[in-house]
Amino acid sequence: MRKEALIRWLFLGTAALSIVISALIVLTLARETFTFVTQVDLSSLWSEGWFPRRDLYDIRTLFAGSVLVTLVAMVVAAPLGMGAAVYLAEYARPRVRRALKPILEILAGIPSVVLGFFALTWISPEIVQRMNDEAALFNLMAAGIGVGLLVTPLVASIAEDAMKSVPTALREASYGMGARKVTTAVRVVIPASISGLVAAFILGISRAIGETMVVAIAAGASGGSLFSMNVFERGQTMTAAMASMAGGTDAVKGAGLTFQSLFFVGMMLFLLTLLLNMVAGRFVRRVRQKY
Numbered sequence: 565m566r567k568e569a570l571i572r573w574l575f576l577g578t579a580a581l582s583i584v585i586s587a588l589i590v591l592t593l594a595r596e597t598f599t600f601v602t603q604v605d606l607s608s609l610w611s612e613g614w615f616p617r618r619d620l621y622d623i624r625t626l627f628a629g630s631v632l633v634t635l636v637a638m639v640v641a642a643p644l645g646m647g648a649a650v651y652l653a654e655y656a657r658p659r660v661r662r663a664l665k666p667i668l669e670i671l672a673g674i675p676s677v678v679l680g681f682f683a684l685t686w687i688s689p690e691i692v693q694r695m696n697d698e699a700a701l702f703n704l705m706a707a708g709i710g711v712g713l714l715v716t717p718l719v720a721s722i723a724e725d726a727m728k729s730v731p732t733a734l735r736e737a738s739y740g741m742g743a744r745k746v747t748t749a750v751r752v753v754i755p756a757s758i759s760g761l762v763a764a765f766i767l768g769i770s771r772a773i774g775e776t777m778v779v780a781i782a783a784g785a786s787g788g789s790l791f792s793m794n795v796f797e798r799g800q801t802m803t804a805a806m807a808s809m810a811g812g813t814d815a816v817k818g819a820g821l822t823f824q825s826l827f828f829v830g831m832m833l834f835l836l837t838l839l840l841n842m843v844a845g846r847f848v849r850r851v852r853q854k855y
Contacts (some may be wrong), residue, residue, distance in 0.1 A: 597828045616825045618788075619820050623829075629799040630802050633708045633783070642714065645720040653728050665752055688705075704796075706788075711779065726763070727761075742827050
């Protein structure tokens with residue numbers, strides 16, 4: 565009994581420590597964000613671009629860049645991930661699935677810096693610039709495609725697990741009524757696993773929004789960026805802006821409110837991902853089916 569009580573308190577302590585660390589992170593973000601908001605000229609938050617060392621903190625620029633990269637990434641990751649998930653869950657033989665599933669999960673572990681250089685040296689010149697001759701070498705489209713390739717294994721793995729959890733009885737009932745395999749997959753398996761699929765997409769979106777290295781390398785605009793909705797131009801996301809300002813030096817210190825702007829952007833990113841997870845959680849609870 566004493567040993568069980570010790571283990572119980574040990575686990576309780578680790579859980580409480582994680583809560584304390586999370587609370588301290590949020591408090592630090594909130595404190596520096598409050599300093600930034602109370603001291604910044606509010607007109608600079610809606611200016612021509614994001615140039616923090618010039619006291620221009622246009623949050624639209626970073627938000628637009630993040631949204632564009634995420635949209636491009638999900639246009640790539642959603643069909644590829646769903647296609648891979650449907651094949652592994654419904655069509656692949658057990659031996660093929662046992663071989664492909666670990667490979668798919670290994671792909672999720674590719675360092676993002678590798679995909680960043682791949683996006684810059686191959687995706688941008690071979691795909692993006694052939695789509696648009698006027699596209700710059702550094703552009704948001706190449707960054708979005710690179711992020712999409714990075715997110716695809718995550719979406720595919722979670723979606724495949726969700727489809728495999730659908731009871732076999734539902735598939736057999738569909739086959740018994742004369743439905744083909746593709747009809748069963750589209751009209752039975754996918755609707756039955758919709759809660760898991762939504763969770764996969766939301767995790768993919770959160771991963772795309774939080775990606776740093778691919779965008780920092782492939783999108784350019786490391787020193788700042790003008791506001792633009794053109795994916796074939798240079799751009800900057802919230803994470804890339806934070807990385808470029810705090811790139812291992814103390815140059816950000818003393819440059820007006822540049823240091824505090826890091827925490828302001830971090831708070832915006834935190835609130836955005838929190839909102840996504842809350843919406844996803846509510847949706848999943850409403851559509852979840854129990855078998």
